[in-house]
Amino acid sequence: MKNIRTIAITSGKGGVGKTNLAANLAVALQQLGEKVLIFDADLGLSNVDVLLGLVTPFNIQHVLNGKKNLREVIVEGPQGIKILPASSGIQEITQLDEFQRLKLLEEFETFQGEIDTLIIDTGAGISHNVAFFCISAQTIIVVISPEPTALTDGYALIKVLFTQYQEKDFKILVNSVQDASEGLKVFKRLAVATEKYLQVSLDYLGFISKDDSIPKAVRAQKSFLDIYPESVASKNILSLAAKLKEDAISPLKGSLQLFLGNMIGEANDVRL
Numbered sequence: 001m002k003n004i005r006t007i008a009i010t011s012g013k014g015g016v017g018k019t020n021l022a023a024n025l026a027v028a029l030q031q032l033g034e035k036v037l038i039f040d041a042d043l044g045l046s047n048v049d050v051l052l053g054l055v056t057p058f059n060i061q062h063v064l065n066g067k068k069n070l071r072e073v074i075v076e077g078p079q080g081i082k083i084l085p086a087s088s089g090i091q092e093i094t095q096l097d098e099f100q101r102l103k104l105l106e107e108f109e110t111f112q113g114e115i116d117t118l119i120i121d122t123g124a125g126i127s128h129n130v131a132f133f134c135i136s137a138q139t140i141i142v143v144i145s146p147e148p149t150a151l152t153d154g155y156a157l158i159k160v161l162f163t164q165y166q167e168k169d170f171k172i173l174v175n176s177v178q179d180a181s182e183g184l185k186v187f188k189r190l191a192v193a194t195e196k197y198l199q200v201s202l203d204y205l206g207f208i209s210k211d212d213s214i215p216k217a218v219r220a221q222k223s224f225l226d227i228y229p230e231s232v233a234s235k236n237i238l239s240l241a242a243k244l245k246e247d248a249i250s251p252l253k254g255s256l257q258l259f260l261g262n263m264i265g266e267a268n269d270v271r272l
Ligand SMILES: Nc1ncnc2c1ncn2[C@@H]1O[C@H](COP(=O)(O)OP(=O)(O)OP(=O)(O)O)[C@@H](O)[C@H]1O
Pocket: 011, 013, 014, 015, 016, 017, 018, 019, 020, 021, 042, 044, 046, 123, 124, 175, 176, 177, 208, 209, 210, 211, 212, 214, 215, 216, 218, 233
């Protein structure tokens, strides 16, 4: 199977902008010629489909229990991005048996050539599940904001992923900043702490400005990049997408096959 890039988007604190980032980064990458699938792995209320005003009659649970195939469950969003809706079954995804695992792999294989990048929108905080999605993905994006609690919760998340899962590569996105210098300042504050206390060095992915077009687009249930392409936030997201696209991908982890394999293979080893 062709290598599919996997990106997990996560945060320590809730409500810092993960789902907006996942949805709009997907649209941005799609504009840059990538074919993107969002895997909604958050059980919260504000899901990707709701954010984009999509109707999703089925979810991954219907695939796992054999009632639907993946193609019937995945819905299409703005610019042709694909969305795999969340379900309470996401809890079970770390405990699939061999048959279900193969079935899921087989299902994904029917999308050969139709997906280049898989973006996983995880829940906030460090649960069993969030850890799986993060350690199984090639790229982990931790979203923080200038709020002190978003920073300390981000630090706590990185600490757990490092100390309990030996994860060392994190890309940091600072959301809701006044300007570029605030983004960098907030990033540095976190980077200094992780370097000093954890010996983990962080990679600065960039920032998204605090921008009214985001809540406006949320209310309209549309992607802000789609309906406010000239907004500051849209410009920010396009440069983030371009940066991610340029990045060399670690060959050691995270192809889709490995991703699905890891989610199950390592499920038994994880302790929190
Ligand atoms: N850069 C920004 N400027 C202004 N408002 C923003 C920005 N980013 C996010 N928001 C607002 O913050 C709210 C929360 O965003 P979002 O749902 O993406 O967060 P989340 O991290 O996915 O939350 P949860 O942890 O509940 O899943 C949204 O209603 C959105 O309007």
